Every structure is written in structure tokens, then in C-alpha cells.
Amino acid sequence: MAEPNLDNVTSVDARRAAEALIVDVDGFEGPLDLLLTLSRTQKVDLRAISVLQLAEQYLGFIREAKTLRIELAADYLVMAAWLAFLKSRLLLPPDPADEGPSGEELAAHLAFQLERLQAMREQAAQLMARDQKGRDFFVCGVPEDVTRTRRITHTATLLDLMQAYSRIRTRDDFRPYTMDRDRVLTMEQALDRMRPLLGFAGDWTDLSSYLPEGWGDDPGMRRSATAATFAASLELAKEGRIEIRQAETYAPIQIRRKNADG
Amino acid sequence: MAEREAEESLFEAPPLAEQERMAEAILFASAEPVTVAELNARMPHGSDAAEALVHLKKRYEGRGVNLVRVGDAWALRTAPDLGFLMQKEVVETRKLSRAAIETLAIIAYHQPVTRAEIEEIRGVSVSRGTVDQLLELEWVRFGRRKMTPGRPVTYMVTDEFLDHFGLESARDLPGLKELRAAGLLDNRPPAGNLALGQGGAEDDDEDAEEAEDQGEMFGD
Amino acid sequence: MAEREAEESLFEAPPLAEQERMAEAILFASAEPVTVAELNARMPHGSDAAEALVHLKKRYEGRGVNLVRVGDAWALRTAPDLGFLMQKEVVETRKLSRAAIETLAIIAYHQPVTRAEIEEIRGVSVSRGTVDQLLELEWVRFGRRKMTPGRPVTYMVTDEFLDHFGLESARDLPGLKELRAAGLLDNRPPAGNLALGQGGAEDDDEDAEEAEDQGEMFGD
Numbered sequence: 001m002a003e004p005n006l007d008n009v010t011s012v013d014a015r016r017a018a019e020a021l022i023v024d025v026d027g028f029e030g031p032l033d034l035l036l037t038l039s040r041t042q043k044v045d046l047r048a049i050s051v052l053q054l055a056e057q058y059l060g061f062i063r064e065a066k067t068l069r070i071e072l073a074a075d076y077l078v079m080a081a082w083l084a085f086l087k088s089r090l091l092l093p094p095d096p097a098d099e100g101p102s103g104e105e106l107a108a109h110l111a112f113q114l115e116r117l118q119a120m121r122e123q124a125a126q127l128m129a130r131d132q133k134g135r136d137f138f139v140c141g142v143p144e145d146v147t148r149t150r151r152i153t154h155t156a157t158l159l160d161l162m163q164a165y166s167r168i169r170t171r172d173d174f175r176p177y178t179m180d181r182d183r184v185l186t187m188e189q190a191l192d193r194m195r196p197l198l199g200f201a202g203d204w205t206d207l208s209s210y211l212p213e214g215w216g217d218d219p220g221m222r223r224s225a226t227a228a229t230f231a232a233s234l235e236l237a238k239e240g241r242i243e244i245r246q247a248e249t250y251a252p253i254q255i256r257r258k259n260a261d262g
Numbered sequence: 263m264a265e266r267e268a269e270e271s272l273f274e275a276p277p278l279a280e281q282e283r284m285a286e287a288i289l290f291a292s293a294e295p296v297t298v299a300e301l302n303a304r305m306p307h308g309s310d311a312a313e314a315l316v317h318l319k320k321r322y323e324g325r326g327v328n329l330v331r332v333g334d335a336w337a338l339r340t341a342p343d344l345g346f347l348m349q350k351e352v353v354e355t356r357k358l359s360r361a362a363i364e365t366l367a368i369i370a371y372h373q374p375v376t377r378a379e380i381e382e383i384r385g386v387s388v389s390r391g392t393v394d395q396l397l398e399l400e401w402v403r404f405g406r407r408k409m410t411p412g413r414p415v416t417y418m419v420t421d422e423f424l425d426h427f428g429l430e431s432a433r434d435l436p437g438l439k440e441l442r443a444a445g446l447l448d449n450r451p452p453a454g455n456l457a458l459g460q461g462g463a464e465d466d467d468e469d470a471e472e473a474e475d476q477g478e479m480f481g482d
Numbered sequence: 483m484a485e486r487e488a489e490e491s492l493f494e495a496p497p498l499a500e501q502e503r504m505a506e507a508i509l510f511a512s513a514e515p516v517t518v519a520e521l522n523a524r525m526p527h528g529s530d531a532a533e534a535l536v537h538l539k540k541r542y543e544g545r546g547v548n549l550v551r552v553g554d555a556w557a558l559r560t561a562p563d564l565g566f567l568m569q570k571e572v573v574e575t576r577k578l579s580r581a582a583i584e585t586l587a588i589i590a591y592h593q594p595v596t597r598a599e600i601e602e603i604r605g606v607s608v609s610r611g612t613v614d615q616l617l618e619l620e621w622v623r624f625g626r627r628k629m630t631p632g633r634p635v636t637y638m639v640t641d642e643f644l645d646h647f648g649l650e651s652a653r654d655l656p657g658l659k660e661l662r663a664a665g666l667l668d669n670r671p672p673a674g675n676l677a678l679g680q681g682g683a684e685d686d687d688e689d690a691e692e693a694e695d696q697g698e699m700f701g702d
Contacts, residue, residue, distance in 0.1 A: 029581065032605025075606075112670060116603060119666045124587035126656055133646045134573035136565035138291035140558060143513035144340065146350045146524075154399060156358040156366070158427045164360070165367035166441045168384060284567055286546030287560040291571045304567055326506030340507040347508050347524055 031079035034061065036114050046115045051107035052090050055083040086110070185215065185225040190232035198241060204254040207233060275308030278317065285314040286338075295335035361392045366401060370423070370432055374405035374416035393417070401426065495528030498537065505534040506558075515555030515645055551650045553641040562648065582612045586621060590643070590655055591667060594625035594636035599669065613637070621646065 028034045038057045039049050062080045065072055089103030131137055194210055207229055208216075215225035233255050236242045242255045275281070284305050289296055301311035315336055319329040322338070330339050340348070358366070365388055368380045380388050396402035401423040405416035419432055429435065495501070504525050509516055521531035535556055539549045542558070550559050560568065578586070585608055588600050600608050616622035621643040625636040639652060649655065661667050 029604065030606030109670070112665075113603075113605070115664075116666045117605065119661055119664075120584060120587050120591065120603060123591055123655075123657060123661070124583045127587055127590070127647060128578075128583055130647045130649075130656075131562035131565065133559070133648070134571075134575065137562045137648065138287075138560045138565075138568055138571050139513045140338075140510055141291045141293040141571070142337070142339075144348050144511035146348055146511075148350045148352055150352045150354060152354045152356055154358045154362070154395065155355050155426075156363050158429075160358065160363050161367050161370065161427065162436060162441055164363040165371055166438075168364055168368065169438060169441075283544075283546035283561065284564060287564040288546075288567055290547045290558070291560050291568055304570070324503075326503035326508075327510045338510070340511050341503065344504060344507040347504055348511055350524065 031058075031076050032113060032117055034058070034076070035079075035110075036117055039114060046111065046118055049111055049114070051110055052087065054110075055087045055090075058083050059087070183218070183221050183224065185212065185221075185228040187228050187231045187235070190225070190228035191235060194229065194232050194236065198236070198257050201242065201255060201257045204245065204256045207253040207255055210255075275310070276306055278310075278314065281305060281309045281311070281314040282317050282321070284309070285311055285318055289318075289329070289336060289338045292337070295332040295337035297335045301336075358395075359392070361386075361389065362395050365392050366396055366419075366423075369396070369402055369417045370419050370435055373418040373432060374408070375418075376408055376414040376416050378414060380417070495530070496526055498530075498534065501525060501529045501531070501534040502537050502541075504529070505531055505538055509538075509549070509556060509558045512557070515552040515557035515641065517555040521556075550648065552645045553651060555641065557645065559648075576615075578615065579612065581606075581609070582615050585612050586616055586639075586643075589616070589622055589637045590639045590652065591658065591661060592669075593638040593652065594628070595638075596628055596634040596636050598634060600637075 028037065035054060035058060038061065039046060039054055041057065042049055042053060044050075059080060062072065062076065086103060086106050090107060094102060133139065189212075190210075193212055197210060208226070210229050210233075211222070211225045215221045230253065233242060233244055233253075236255075237244050241258060243258050244253060244255050246253045276284070285301055288301060288304055298311045298315065301315075302309060305311060305314075315329065322329045326341050326344055327338050328341050330337055364384055365380055368383050369375055372379065372383065377388055377393070393402070396417075399422075400420055402417050403420045405418040407413040407415055423429075424431065496504070505521055508521060508524055518531050518535070521535075522529060525531060525534075535549070542549045546561055546564055547558050548561050550557055581604075584604060585600055588603050589595055592599065592603070597608055597613070613622070616637075619642075620640055622637050623640050625638040627633040627635055643649075644651065658667075
């Protein structure tokens with residue numbers, strides 16, 4: 001078995017730790033979790049942690065895993081690459097042309113992330129250790145549901161009231177709605193009128209002569225009667241009962257009975 | 263005997279006040295009433311649940327929650343006189359029916375008016391429910407009986423009615439002339455309304471009778 | 483004016499002792515915490531539930547059942563030190579995963595917090611199931627969207643969370659002040675491009691989308 005080629009900076013303790021951890025690689029929730037676990041081997045407060053040493057530990061861990069042909073998720077390798085970059089930043093003198101954050105700044109942020117994750121873990125543990133409902137304290141065993149009763153109330157406005165009264169008071173004056181159209185001649189009415197008259201229409205006669213009695217004087221009524229009679233004449237033509245002609249536009253329309261024998 | 267005593271001192275019962283707390287918590291959280299035996303079984307050895315319950319019952323006397331006996335068991339329950347707090351009334355407002363609003367209008371314009379007069383004006387019988395609804399809303403009340411044969415009861419509008427419709431008195435209701443000026447009298451009703459005067463008068467007699475009875479009860 | 487006074491005397495609030503009884507009964511009967519506003523709505527007109535609660539809280543101090551505040555609501559709960567008596571009432575709950583517990587703590591201490599922020603803190607992607615589990619328990623809800631590019635949804639803890647862990651408000655989370663003083667709750671942007679928690683999240687996009695949709699439904 002090949003001796004893993006760990007960096008000379010790495011302590012024996014850290015190497016042992018890495019070997020112990022490697023078996024449990026699935027037990028880590030990502031690279032940050034692994035870093036946090038590794039940091040414990042330094043046995044110092046997270047604020048005093050040596051990020052450089054931590055980076056070495058992590059890279060040692062990755063090398064070890066590779067030696068043992070253990071597949072690592074991509075994000076562990078991304079972290080390894082980043083830590084290698086950080087390590088070089090921390091070891092080499094700063095490049096004045098480089099505008100990015102310094103190695104120290106990057107290291108400080110990593111330390112902050114570790115401290116923050118550690119703090120959240122502690123709070124999570126504290127939270128779960130609190131008295132919990134249904135475990136340490138309890139709600140009333142016989143809660144009573146609020147029974148909802150629905151009450152319906154009615155309302156009306158003064159306008160509703162007045163409209164209702166006016167409706168009643170004017171009811172006697174109302175004619176049936178259809179009666180209202182006494183100034184309108186329907187096509188059915190025109191048809192009823194024309195059918196019996198057709199027998200007398202052997203010759204061309206003006207359509208206007210078929211208007212009912214009394215519908216010719218009032219312009220509105222004449223318009224309605226003319227339209228209805230014309231529509232009725234079209235209906236009769238369709239039935240093959242009459243013929244229609246008009247000499248020119250706006251000239252009187254004339255009809256005559258169509259004889260079956262031509 | 264000596265042995266038992268030794269054991270008891272080892273598992274000394276908690277002070278009575280503490281036992282009371284324990285019984286209280288158990289009873290509060292339990293879905294079922296709890297017997298004294300069960301309380302004793304759940305409380306620390308040497309506890310006297312019966313004694314704790316006596317104190318607990320006194321403590322809850324006259325409170326919003328009481329300690330009550332259910333068979334041979336005990337339970338905490340809300341005080342019976344506060345049951346009304348466990349009900350929530352949801353009020354839903356709807357528009358008054360056409361029959362009701364018309365009846366109301368006739369009463370307002372013609373008060374005091376008898377049922378027969380209302381029916382004559384509306385041209386349709388007035389159902390029991392319609393009048394009841396108006397009485398319930400406290401918009402209509404019974405007036406004095408008419409000095410005509412049968413001494414029929416009359417209806418009038420109430421102060422509550424005037425208040426709701428923002429009127430000082432029933433005389434402030436706009437007259438026919440004003441209704442016309444407002445264009446209300448020229449309103450042609452939709453065709454469907456015309457059937458009103460005829461149909462739906464099956465339960466007429468029964469209705470009228472019941473209303474008479476009521477009139478008897480409320481009349482002066 | 484005289485009329486109004488008459489009306490007020492008609493609906494005079496019950497004496498404080500009676501109000502206390504009423505609040506007690508309502509709180510006793512409710513498994514959920516009840517807000518002061520709801521108490522006032524359910525108690526007779528003119529009652530001062532807040533005042534009644536002050537007295538009620540004192541009355542239940544040190545008892546087997548306590549009056550506790552949960553957000554802006556109140557509830558009666560058994561005293562936590564008596565939990566050992568309640569083995570019978572214990573509700574078996576599904577054990578939360580370590581990821582879920584950590585995520586819950588992060589939401590509680592950093593709320594309102596986006597999924598990306600949670601992932602940045604934990605250094606791993608947050609799986610769909612983890613958040614779902616917390617939403618299902620009604621310990622976590624959606625907050626307003628962040629006014630950052632993409633307007634991501636945020637997560638917050640609920641009143642049910644406070645109730646479950648016996649917290650008066652999210653401000654009462656233990657150690658909150660110390661963590662803030664130590665700068666550990668700051669949203670410190672990563673220096674450079676240290677983007678953790680990006681890899682290995684195949685279903686990440688889909689997740690984010692669904693969260694978006696849900697945010698739409700629940701959001702402001």
C-alpha cells in the first residue's frame with residue numbers, strides 16, 4: 001500500500017484524522033462541512049484557526065481519497081481547486097497588478113463561513129433541545145370548535161322602496177308589452193292580410209296598395225307597414241305564389257299573382 | 263412494615279401544591295375525563311390525587327373553566343354559562359324579496375293598513391312569511407285594529423324603519439308626483455312582472471288565517 | 483347625544499373579573515393560540531381582552547397550566563416541567579433530518595432568507611424535500627420576495643413554529659443578540675468567487691422554479 005504523499009506541513013494528527021474521515025466521506029454535507037470537521041483537529045477557537053493549515057488538511061484529504069480511488073462529488077473538487085489557489089495566494093507575495101481580494105481577505109471570509117455554519121449548528125441543536133409542543137408541553141385535550149351560526153338579514157334601500165311603490169301604482173296603466181307595438185306591423189300580420197288579397201292580384205299592382213287601412217298617413221306607421229308588406233311579398237315570392245318587379249331604383253315595387261300555368 | 267416505610271420515605275410524595283399542579287396539567291391535556299385511580303397511577307408515588315382534586319376544584323370555582331365530575335372521572339370544562347362565547351355568528355345581508363319590498367312600500371305609504379288592503383293594492387295575496395320577515399326586521403309593527411267588520415289588525419312602519427331609510431317620518435316619503443318627476447313612475451317593468459297579479463296564491467287562505475292569529479296575539 | 487349615552491350604558495362591558503373568565507374559557511377551548519383582536523371580537527362589546535389577559539397570566543403563574551404568548555396571540559399550555567407526566571399524550575412526530583433542522587435554524591435566525599442564502603450558509607444545495615418538510619409542518623412559510631435580481635422568494639418561520647418551540651416571538655430566539663453582535667447574522671458577500679453550494683444540484687433549477695410559483699401564490 002502506497003504511503004499517501006501528504007505535505008510536510010501536515011501534522012501527524014491531521015493525517016490520522018484525514019484517514020479516519022475518509023471512510024466516512026458520505027457522512028459529510030458538502031465541502032464546508034468537511035472543512036468544519038477538519039478544523040476541529042486544530043483544537044483552537046474557529047477565530048484563531050489557521051486557514052493555511054486547514055487548506056493543507058483539506059488537500060491532504062482529497063489526495064488520500066484519490067489514492068483510495070474514492071469518488072468525490074464535484075463540489076469537493078471545486079473546493080480543493082479553490083483552496084489550492086488560496087494557498088498559493090497566501091504563500092506568494094501579492095501581485096501588485098492583481099485587483100482581486102488578497103489571500104488574507106479570502107481566508108478571512110472562509111473563516112467567517114465556518115464560524116457562521118458552526119453557530120447555526122449550535123443554534124439548531126439548542127432549538128431542538130427546547131421544550132416542544134406535544135413532547136414537553138401540551139394543548140387542551142378537548143378543544144371546542146367555535147360553532148359558526150349563519151344569520152341572514154335582509155335589507156333594502158329607499159330607492160328599492162320607491163321603485164316598488166311606483167311599480168304597484170302604475171301597474172294599472174300598463175299595457176301588455178306586445179300592445180306597445182301597436183304602431184308596428186309584423187310580417188306575419190302583413191302575410192295574413194296579403195294571402196286572401198292575392199286572388200285579386202292577377203295584374204301588376206303597387207305593393208303600397210296592400211298596406212292595411214289607416215297605416216298610410218302616419219310616417220312611422222307607413223314605414224313599418226311598408227317594410228312588413230315588402231318582407232311578406234318576398235316570402236310569398238319564395239313560395240312561388242307571386243312575382244315582383246321594380247322598374248328602377250326607388251320606383252314603385254309591383255307584384256302580381258303567379259299562375260301555375262305561367 | 264418497616265421496609266415499606268423506608269421505601270415510602272425514599273420516594274416521598276411531592277408537596278400537595280405540586281400534586282395539584284400535576285393533576286391540573288394531566289386533566290388539561292387529557293382528551294377523556296380521568297379517574298382518581300388513573301391520576302394516582304400517573305402522579306409520583308405517594309401522591310393523593312383525590313386530595314389534590316378537592317383543592318383544584320375549589321381553585322376553579324367560579325372561573326371560566328371548571329373542574330367537573332363525569333361519572334367517576336374528572337375533567338376540566340369551560341363554564342356552562344360561557345357557552346355563548348363558543349359560537350360565532352356570521353351575519354349575511356341579502357336584498358329584500360320583491361314581495362317584501364312591495365308590501366313594505368304599501369304599508370309605508372298607506373299606514374295604518376290592513377292585510378286585505380295591502381292585497382287589494384298589490385293585486386296579489388300577501389304571504390305569511392313576507393309579513394313575518396318585515397316584523398322580524400322591526401321595520402313593521404301592528405297598529406290599532408280597524409273599526410270595520412271583523413276588526414282587522416293594521417300594519418304600520420316603525421321608527422326603526424324611518425331610521426334605516428333616513429326618514430324623519432312616513433310623511434317624508436316622496437309622493438306620486440315626485441316619483442314621477444324622478445322618472446320612477448314611467449318605469450316599464452320587464453315583461454315577466456305582468457304575471458305577478460295572478461299566480462302563486464295557493465296558500466292564501468291558510469296564510470291569512472295565521473296572520474289573523476298573530477294579530478290577535480300582538481294587537482292592542 | 484343623550485340617546486347615544488343610553489345606548490352605551492345598554493351595552494356596557496362586563497366587569498373585568500367576568501372578562502377574565504371569558505378570556506379564560508375561550509383560550510381553554512382553543513388548541514390554537516388566539517389573538518387579542520379575536521378575543522375582543524368574541525367577547526361582549528366594550529371588553530378589553532388585553533387587560534383581562536394581564537390578570538389571567540398572573541393567575542396562571544406557577545400553575546400546572548400556564549398562559550403563554552405566541553406572536554401576537556395567547557394560549558394555555560401545560561407547564562413544561564410536568565412533561566414527564568404526559569407520556570400518554572405525547573404525539574409521535576417524524577424525526578427531522580439534520581439538513582432540515584439546520585435549514586430551520588438558518589431560516590429562524592436569518593429570516594427573511596432566500597434559498598440561495600441558505601445554501602451559501604450551509605455550503606450545500608438545499609433539497610426540495612427539506613423545505614417541503616418544513617412547509618408541511620407549518621413551521622416555515624414564504625415571505626416577501628427580495629428586491630434583488632430575479633426577485634427570489636424568501637422563507638420565514640411561522641407562529642406555529644413559535645408555538646411549537648415555546649417562543650413568544652422570533653426576537654426571543656436564544657442567542658440572537660450575541661450572534662448579531664458577533665456579526666454572524668450579517669449577509670456578508672463572499673470575497674472573490676467562492677461560490678459554495680453550487681455543485682451537485684441536478685434538480686436545482688426546477689426547484690427554484692417551483693418555489694417561484696409557490697411564492698406567487700402565497701406572496702404579497
